[in-house]
Amino acid sequence: MPVPTQSVSSSSSSFSSAADPATDASAPVSRQDILNCSFSSWYDRLRSVTFKSKVIPLPSDFIQYLNADGIYLPSDGQPQAAATIEELDSSTDDQDDNNDSQADQDENLPHFPMIEQAIRQAVDEFGGAVFPKLNWSSPRDAAWIATTQSLKCTSPFDVYLLLKSSDFINHDLNHAFDLCHPSQPDDITYDLVLRKWHDLQPSLEFRCFVKEKELIGISQRDLTFYAFLVDIQQELETKIYQFFEDHIRDNFSSTNYVFDVYIQQDRQKVWLVDFNPFAETTDGLLYEWDELLAFDVDKDESEFRIINSTPEANALACNAPRFAANMVPKDVIDLSDGRSIAEFAEEFQRAMTLSATPHDDHDSSDSD
Numbered sequence: 001m002p003v004p005t006q007s008v009s010s011s012s013s014s015f016s017s018a019a020d021p022a023t024d025a026s027a028p029v030s031r032q033d034i035l036n037c038s039f040s041s042w043y044d045r046l047r048s049v050t051f052k053s054k055v056i057p058l059p060s061d062f063i064q065y066l067n068a069d070g071i072y073l074p075s076d077g078q079p080q081a082a083a084t085i086e087e088l089d090s091s092t093d094d095q096d097d098n099n100d101s102q103a104d105q106d107e108n109l110p111h112f113p114m115i116e117q118a119i120r121q122a123v124d125e126f127g128g129a130v131f132p133k134l135n136w137s138s139p140r141d142a143a144w145i146a147t148t149q150s151l152k153c154t155s156p157f158d159v160y161l162l163l164k165s166s167d168f169i170n171h172d173l174n175h176a177f178d179l180c181h182p183s184q185p186d187d188i189t190y191d192l193v194l195r196k197w198h199d200l201q202p203s204l205e206f207r208c209f210v211k212e213k214e215l216i217g218i219s220q221r222d223l224t225f226y227a228f229l230v231d232i233q234q235e236l237e238t239k240i241y242q243f244f245e246d247h248i249r250d251n252f253s254s255t256n257y258v259f260d261v262y263i264q265q266d267r268q269k270v271w272l273v274d275f276n277p278f279a280e281t282t283d284g285l286l287y288e289w290d291e292l293l294a295f296d297v298d299k300d301e302s303e304f305r306i307i308n309s310t311p312e313a314n315a316l317a318c319n320a321p322r323f324a325a326n327m328v329p330k331d332v333i334d335l336s337d338g339r340s341i342a343e344f345a346e347e348f349q350r351a352m353t354l355s356a357t358p359h360d361d362h363d364s365s366d367s368d
Helices: 029-035 039-049 062-068 085-090 095-108 115-125 140-145 158-166 167-174 227-248 289-294 310-316 331-333 341-355 361-367
Strands: 054-057 131-134 190-196 205-212 214-220 258-261 269-279 303-305
Touching: 029 039, 029 269, 039 054, 039 190, 039 227, 039 269, 054 115, 054 214, 095 331, 115 131, 115 158, 115 190, 115 289, 131 158, 140 158, 140 167, 158 167, 158 190, 205 227, 227 258, 227 269, 269 303
Parallel strands: 214 303
Antiparallel strands: 054 190, 131 190, 205 214, 205 258, 258 269
C-alpha cells in the first residue's frame, strides 16, 4: 500500500436519504436502502476488495454511554500529564477534595472490558493501529481532538475519545433514518467497525454515483488540484468502471447508491472504501445533486470529473476549517492554550468534573 497522508475515509456526510430520487429530490430513501449501506450488510460479500476490518456488536449500555452527556474515557492509552509545581504545592491542602472528586469521576468511567479487549486485539491483529467507525459514519469531524489529528487509533482511549466527540457518530445513533417512514427502526443493531489503518493519498480517492444500477458519474474526493491526475484520468476512469462491473454492480442490493474507492499509487488495484445513500445528504463533491437526480441513464453520458487547475480548486475552497461546525465551543479550546495534548486532556477532564459540581446561589450569580 502507498505511504503518505490520509486514513481510510468513510462517507463525507452523515446518513439519511431519498427513496425515488429520480422524481423527487426531497423524497426519502427506503429504510432498506439505509440498511444496505451499513458496513456489516456488505462487508462479507466484498471483503476481498476492501480493507481488512473487524466488526464488534455494541450492547445497549454502550450505546447509552455514547449518547450520555460528558466525555468520560477509559484509562487504557490515556496520555498522562506531569504535575506542575503549583499543583504539587497545593496537593496537600486539597487532597481530600481531590479524593472526593476522583471518586466521583471513577464512578462515571466507562467499563466495557469485552469491547476494550476486542479493540486491543484488533490493534494487535492489524499491525498496531485501526480506523474506527460505526455502521455508516466515521468520526472524521472529531479528528482535530486526537493526538495524531487523524483517526489513527492505537488504544481503547483513542477510539472512545473520537466516538464521544463526534456529531457524525451521534447522527448514526439517533438520526440515520430521519427521512424514512417510519423513521428510527426499533430493531436496529449497532456495530463498532475497526478497519486496518493505511496511510492513503487523498488524491487517489474517488466518489462514484450509481443510478438504476448504472455508474453515472465519478468525482475526485479531495477538492485540490493534482496535476498528475490530468495525465492519467482516462486510465483511472477505465479502472473504476471495470471495478464496478466486476465487483459492485451484482453485489450490492440497492438500485441507487454512492460508493467510494481508492486506487493504489501504482494503479494496480482498486479498493472499495464505503457505501453511501444516493441522496443530497451525501456530498456530491464536483456534481450538483440536481443534475444527478435528473440524470437519464438511457440518454445522458456519464462523466469522470477532476479539478483541472489551481484557480478551479481555489474557487471551490472554503476558508473555514473542515467540520468547523462540529468543533467544541471556544471556552473548551481556551483550555488547551499552551498545553500539551496530555495536559489538555487532564485539564478538560477537570473542567468537566467542576462543571458537574453543584454550586450555591451566590456562586451561581457570581459566575453569571
